[in-house]
Amino acid sequence: MAQITLKPTKVPELYLECYNITPDAFAGKSLRQIAELDAHEGKTKVTLGDYFEISGQSGNTAQETTINIDGDCSRIKYIGNKMTAGSITINGNADMYVGGWMKGGKIHVMGNVDSFCGIAMEGGEIVVEGDAQNHVGCAYRGDWRGMRGGTIRIKGSAGNDIGTFMLGGTIIIEKDAFIHVSTHAEGGTVIIKGNVQGRVGGQMVKGDIYVLGSVQYMLPGFKKVGSVEQKIDGTEASFTHYIGDLGERHPKSKGKEVYANLYVQEA
Amino acid sequence: MAEILIKNGFVIDPTRNINGDVTDIAIKDGQIVESVGSKAKVIDANGKVVMAGGVDIHSHVAGPKVNVGRLMRPEDKLFKSPHNQKNYRMESGFSIPSTFKTGYDYARMGYAFVMEAAMPPLHSPHVHEEIHDTPIIDQAALPVFGNSWFVLEYLKNEEIDNCAAYIAWLLKVTKGFGIKVVNPGGSSAWAWGLNCLTLSDPVPYFDITPGEIIKGLMKTNEYLGLPHSMHIHQNDLGNPGNYEITLESLRLAEGVATKNNFGRDTVMHSTHIQFHSYGGDSWGTFESKAREVMDYVNKQKNISIDLGCVTLDETTTMTADGPFEHHITNLNHLKWANTDVELETAAGVVPYVYDKDIKVNGIQWAIGLEMGLYAADPMRTFITTDHPNAGPFTRYPRIIKWLMSKQAREETLASFKHTDKVIDATNIHSMDRELSLFEIAQMTRAGPAKALGLASMFGGLGVGMDANVGIFDLNVKDMPADPEAIEKAFARACWFIKSGEIIVKDGDIVSHGNKRTIWVKPNVAENPQVIRDIQDKFLKDYTVGSDTYEVRDYLAPNPYVIEFDVEA
Numbered sequence: 153m154a155q156i157t158l159k160p161t162k163v164p165e166l167y168l169e170c171y172n173i174t175p176d177a178f179a180g181k182s183l184r185q186i187a188e189l190d191a192h193e194g195k196t197k198v199t200l201g202d203y204f205e206i207s208g209q210s211g212n213t214a215q216e217t218t219i220n221i222d223g224d225c226s227r228i229k230y231i232g233n234k235m236t237a238g239s240i241t242i243n244g245n246a247d248m249y250v251g252g253w254m255k256g257g258k259i260h261v262m263g264n265v266d267s268f269c270g271i272a273m274e275g276g277e278i279v280v281e282g283d284a285q286n287h288v289g290c291a292y293r294g295d296w297r298g299m300r301g302g303t304i305r306i307k308g309s310a311g312n313d314i315g316t317f318m319l320g321g322t323i324i325i326e327k328d329a330f331i332h333v334s335t336h337a338e339g340g341t342v343i344i345k346g347n348v349q350g351r352v353g354g355q356m357v358k359g360d361i362y363v364l365g366s367v368q369y370m371l372p373g374f375k376k377v378g379s380v381e382q383k384i385d386g387t388e389a390s391f392t393h394y395i396g397d398l399g400e401r402h403p404k405s406k407g408k409e410v411y412a413n414l415y416v417q418e419a
Numbered sequence: 420m421a422e423i424l425i426k427n428g429f430v431i432d433p434t435r436n437i438n439g440d441v442t443d444i445a446i447k448d449g450q451i452v453e454s455v456g457s458k459a460k461v462i463d464a465n466g467k468v469v470m471a472g473g474v475d476i477h478s479h480v481a482g483p484k485v486n487v488g489r490l491m492r493p494e495d496k497l498f499k500s501p502h503n504q505k506n507y508r509m510e511s512g513f514s515i516p517s518t519f520k521t522g523y524d525y526a527r528m529g530y531a532f533v534m535e536a537a538m539p540p541l542h543s544p545h546v547h548e549e550i551h552d553t554p555i556i557d558q559a560a561l562p563v564f565g566n567s568w569f570v571l572e573y574l575k576n577e578e579i580d581n582c583a584a585y586i587a588w589l590l591k592v593t594k595g596f597g598i599k600v601v602n603p604g605g606s607s608a609w610a611w612g613l614n615c616l617t618l619s620d621p622v623p624y625f626d627i628t629p630g631e632i633i634k635g636l637m638k639t640n641e642y643l644g645l646p647h648s649m650h651i652h653q654n655d656l657g658n659p660g661n662y663e664i665t666l667e668s669l670r671l672a673e674g675v676a677t678k679n680n681f682g683r684d685t686v687m688h689s690t691h692i693q694f695h696s697y698g699g700d701s702w703g704t705f706e707s708k709a710r711e712v713m714d715y716v717n718k719q720k721n722i723s724i725d726l727g728c729v730t731l732d733e734t735t736t737m738t739a740d741g742p743f744e745h746h747i748t749n750l751n752h753l754k755w756a757n758t759d760v761e762l763e764t765a766a767g768v769v770p771y772v773y774d775k776d777i778k779v780n781g782i783q784w785a786i787g788l789e790m791g792l793y794a795a796d797p798m799r800t801f802i803t804t805d806h807p808n809a810g811p812f813t814r815y816p817r818i819i820k821w822l823m824s825k826q827a828r829e830e831t832l833a834s835f836k837h838t839d840k841v842i843d844a845t846n847i848h849s850m851d852r853e854l855s856l857f858e859i860a861q862m863t864r865a866g867p868a869k870a871l872g873l874a875s876m877f878g879g880l881g882v883g884m885d886a887n888v889g890i891f892d893l894n895v896k897d898m899p900a901d902p903e904a905i906e907k908a909f910a911r912a913c914w915f916i917k918s919g920e921i922i923v924k925d926g927d928i929v930s931h932g933n934k935r936t937i938w939v940k941p942n943v944a945e946n947p948q949v950i951r952d953i954q955d956k957f958l959k960d961y962t963v964g965s966d967t968y969e970v971r972d973y974l975a976p977n978p979y980v981i982e983f984d985v986e987a
Contacts, residue, residue, distance in 0.1 A: 295494035296753060296770075401752065 153218050154211035156186065158204040160223040166194040167247060168203060171230040175217035175238025175257060178210045186210065214238040214257070224263075232259045235276070248285075251278045254302065267311070270304040272297070273321060283308035288325070291317035291336075299323070299340060315342045318359060324385055334361050337412065343385055355400045356412035363416045364389065373397035374414055382415065391415035422447045422455040423916060425888060428464025429895040431856050432471060433798070433865040434879030438857045439895040444469060446886040449919035453882055460921075462914055466894045470860050472531025472887025472917060473815075474877050476867040477650070477690045477725050478806040480521050481535045481549035481560065483542045484737040484766045487756045488515040488807070492735055492770060507928050508554075514734040514807040522554035522934070524813050526922050529889025529912040532868075532877050532937075535560035536650075536690065536805075537601060537739045539760045540567075541963070543593035547936065547974040555922055555932040557877075557979070559939075561650055562593050563739050565600030565632055566607035568762040568960070569952065571625040574635035582635065583642045584946035587985065588953065592969040594938040594978070596871075597647035598640050601739035602654055603632040606765040614742040616655045618667055629654050633671050637686050643941045643985050646681040646872025648723070650688040656743050657694050662708035665695040666715055672722050680983070681872030684721065688870055691727025691805035692716075693787035699844075705779050706844040707786045713793035716800070723870045725801040728787030728818045729780065730810025731831075733772045738808065741765030762960055773810065776836035778844075783809075784831070785845035791822050792852045797861035798869060815863070816909035822854045824902035856895060873937075886919040936975040940982040 156178055172189040181189075187201030200206065211217040214237040224244035225231060232240050236255045245263035252271040264282035270289040284306045290313050291298030298317030309327035316332070318340035328346035335351070337359040344362070350369030353361055362384050374396035381390050395411035402409045423446040429439045445455040479485055489495070492515060500511035510520035525533055538546045538560040550558045564570050564586060573582035586598060604622035605615040611623045618630035633651065640649045653668045655661040672687040689695070698708040716724055736747060741757060744767025748755035756768040773780045787809065794800035802819065806812035820827045828847060835841055842848040854862075868878025876885045892908045899905065911926030922932050957965040972978075 292497055293493050294491065295497070 153216055154209045155218040155220055156206065156208040156210050157220045157222055158200070158206055160203060160221070160225065160228075161205050162203060164193050164203060164227050168193050168198075168228050169230050170200065170228050171233040172200060173219060173221070173231045173240070174233060174235040175211075175214035175219060175240070176235055178219060179214045179217045179238070180212050181210055183207065183209075211238070232257075235259075245282070250280075251276070251304075254278070264308070269306070270299065270302070270323075272299060273302045273304065274300045275302040275321075277302060278304045280304075280306045280308070283327075284310040284325075286311035286330075287313045287316070289315050289318060289321070289323045296336070298337070309346065315340060318342070328365065334359055334412070345385070345387070353396055353412055353414050356397045357400055357402060358410055358412055360413045361415070362391070363414070365417070366419070367416055370394075371397065373399045379418065380415065389417045391417050421919075422459035423462060423886075423919065423921070424455050424459045425462045425464050425469055425890065428467050428469035428890060430469045430880065431860045431895075432880045433857060433861045434471075434874065435881055444880055444888060446888070446916065446919050449886050451880055451882050451884050451886050462890070464890045464914075467913060468856060468891045468893045468895060468908075469880070470529065470889050470891065471864045471878055471880050471884075472889055472915070473525075473529055473863050474867040474871070474873070475525070475530055475533040475803065475812065476688070476801050476871060477536040477803045478533050478812055479536055479737055479808070480533060480806065480812075481518070481553060481558070482538055482546035483758075484537075484739075484768055485515060485549070486545070487758075488735045488737050488768050489517075491754055491756055491768060495735065507931070514732070514811045516811070518549055518552040519554060522556055522931075523928050526555045526915055526917065526928060526932070527911050527926060528813070528815060528909060529891065529915045529923075530556060531885070531887035531917050532557045532559075532873070534558070534596065534871065537599055538562045538593065538595060539739065539764050539766065540589055540593045540595070541760050541763055541961075541968070543595065543970050544974055547594060547970050550936055551974065551976065553934065555917055555934055557935045557937055559596035559937040560594075561597050561599035561647075562589055562595040563599045563601050563764045564589075564636060565603035565651070566605075566739075566764050568607075568625075569956065570636070571604075571607065571622060571627050571632065574632055575625060575627040577635070579635065579638050579642055581946060581949050581952075582639045583985070584943050584949040585953070586639060587643060587941045587943045588949065590938070591940050594936065594970045594975050596937065596939050597645050598636055598649045600633065600636055600649060600651040601764065602652060602656065602743065603629040603636075605629065605654055606739055606741050609741040609745075609765045610759055616658075617664055618654065630668075630671065633668060637672065637675050641675065641678045641686060643943070644679040644983070645941065646679065646683065646939060646981060648677075648683060648685045648688050648870065650690060652690050652738070652740060653695050655695075656738075656740055657697075657746070659697050659699040659701055659705045662696050662698055662712055665689075665692070665712055669712075669715055669719060669722055672719060675721065677721065679872060682869060682874045683872045685723045685799065685870055687722045689716075689722060689724045691803065691809065692724040692790055693727040693729065693783065693809065694805070696786055696790065702779055705782055707782060707789055707846060709786045709789035710793055710846060713790055717793070717795035720796075720799075723799040723801070723866070724790070725803040725805075725867075726787050726790050726818075727803055727805040727809045728791070728814075729773050729783040730804055730814035730817060731773045731775045731780065731784055732810045732814065733770070734807045734810055735768060736771045736808045737766070737768040739764045739766045741767050743767070744769050747771060761962060762956060775831075775834060778837040778840050781832075781835045781837060781841035782844045785841060785847040788818070788821050788828065789845060789847050789850065791818075791854070791862070792847075792850050794862075797854070797858040798866040800862055801867045801870070802859075802862045813910075816906045819859055819863075819909050820902050820906040823856075823859065823905055825851055825853055827902035856893070886916055888914075888916045890914040933977065935977045935979045937979045937981065938975070940980050941985045942982065943985045
């Protein structure tokens, strides 16, 4: 597999929008052509070559292209935007929108990510070794079509608005989460292995949430219906099963109303 | 102002019955003239079509509900807003474009005039501010009257003269153009959580019926002799089986005579008729009644219609038909905005995705085109999408392609998931008619200009008319075999000249032009009763005072006022 290495050469004064750092954009291009790809710093159009030292070789297709970013991307947005295949490794932190609108391939972030990681994702895999800020796997603001597929794994903790308007796919937060999980969701699975403060499943129509720690404040729209034993992401445990959000509309399947499920591990 | 001479083009001008003749068009001081001097700028239109600037009779492009749509749908701008541009302003949005994009996109399609189709009078200052912010195109706005407390009370008592005096006053203070009626009585009933779905449903409290409102406003319109006819969005929009109430409403125009000095022959403009031509009694039995409605429209010479074609896009519905928007949000479960405009009207906004794989959407698409293809008189049948309700106005070139090419229609039809079911519920598959460029010019230029009473300025290329000229890359002697070329040609004019100034060159905007706001000022004899009623309502019912209600002149800084005296 062919690999391109990007080494940041300077810190942008504003935040840099690197929507072209994707295996799709790099595939089949020479180092010079890659250096000439557009980026934006505020309203100013720049090129990738202005901010990175680029070495290695790209593959013929996105599938055959690996991108390795050797350095900190704390001020770089949109890495892996809309990518369909191949892989990206970020050896450091990244700013907002890592893997936004991603359809396939893999992104591995060794540090932390800012907000909107995996926004409106359709497929592929994102693994973040550190923490994520807010809006992991959420919908674009205003849109009712959120994450549809793929997997996001945050090995640290995450902030608010996880999986808003989620329709499919899986989000795993290995430590704690703040508030608003799967708001308005109509599918998909969110697993929080630590504690979450509250507002879990608000206006949720369909889909599943697992909390392996505790929910500090439960929403009144969820009703306890029983207890189940289940193995979730390698952990076998018994969970209290709630359905909801009872204040929201629910579709019918075979004459029965379908609810969203919230499973909270029993202490 | 510079002189321009457009040479060698195939001119298509229904107002002078010119159909593809190669003649020159001379422009001086913003008008079409007989001839210009030797120093005039020459534009070679060899092998290209030359038409008057387009006239859009019905489009929601300015005002509070358009802005609510923009606010509630940031996703409409996602990936559709290019970064900074060299010579002109940032553009954003698709179904609810920014004001600048609205002006630019109409100009790129060669349109010169656009009617904002529903102005809530209370919010008319906002409408005019947005019109002012929309570059290039001349615009006017139709205030809504079909649910106004004043109008309902006057018409209940058959006081046409009082209703006329009120409307004359309101057109003046809101800088409005004519009489728009949206779901007569129904939007007023919505304040009680009700609707008026037939012409005889009584309006709560006012005890008047939609039929009486329609008849009364037609009479009032002709009493005043306004440039445009009464412009109506009928009751029971969008429901299976509504074609019967549509025909019943159209029949109210029988026997009503026109009275105006603007060359208008019609007394009723029935807008987005596609939404009102549905058969069946449920979504399962939903079918086209385009033929039934158009048979009537074709023989009843004093009505005009516009199509309201569904373009199969993701769009934003917005209308003063408040109960209808509530109905839509219950169908598609998407976000909904709703408002009540005090004594005047209501409104709602809901996003909608017309999906070619949904049977009903496919049938709606077919109905809009069928109505255009059944039209016997293209001078009374106009192309619209009820922008943005059935699709964005930027799809007009695509509608023109479908109307001009059976091949294009068949290709789209074949791409549906339920092609056979759509064919069973419509007639489009058996229709071979392909409209000519001359008929398209009638439907998009000469026709709407005449129905608006603006035929002396817009819609043609006769001497003395406004110099609005579009030049399109189509050769009438050698029309393209590929229908996509028709869409492409109308989507980006080679040249567009507006009021004598070059605005578009090779499909790109080169100037912000000199836009105007056109409004109508009918002078009626002073009517003390109406003056007292207005004062009374502002004291008792409105949340604003009459002194803050008026649209100040600075909000419409480039006015073109059509002022005339009404003979009692």
